[in-house]
Amino acid sequence: MEDKQQAVQKNHKVNLNARKSATITGVNDVLSFDAGEVLLETEAGILMLRGTDLHVNRLTLEKGEVDVDGKIDSLTYSDSNTYGKSGESLISRLFK
Numbered sequence: 001m002e003d004k005q006q007a008v009q010k011n012h013k014v015n016l017n018a019r020k021s022a023t024i025t026g027v028n029d030v031l032s033f034d035a036g037e038v039l040l041e042t043e044a045g046i047l048m049l050r051g052t053d054l055h056v057n058r059l060t061l062e063k064g065e066v067d068v069d070g071k072i073d074s075l076t077y078s079d080s081n082t083y084g085k086s087g088e089s090l091i092s093r094l095f096k
Contacts, residue, residue: 011025022068024047024065026043026064027065028041029061030056045079052070054072
């Protein structure tokens, strides 16, 4: 069964253009988003985009694609197998 899961996995790519827009593939889920932060579950782990005036322009979860516009200040990955650990919030795990 593990081989089937690996075959279904999408390629994960991040294309950042002049810190004004990002196209991300291999996205499994959008966990949260607002003007200052976008939190995505990707094939490579949890991805946090931070910046100002962030806007999710296009979201196609069937294809695993997300476009984000705004001023992007940082991209941070966290291991996805820690996601959902009981007793601890995702944000507290990211800032350890």
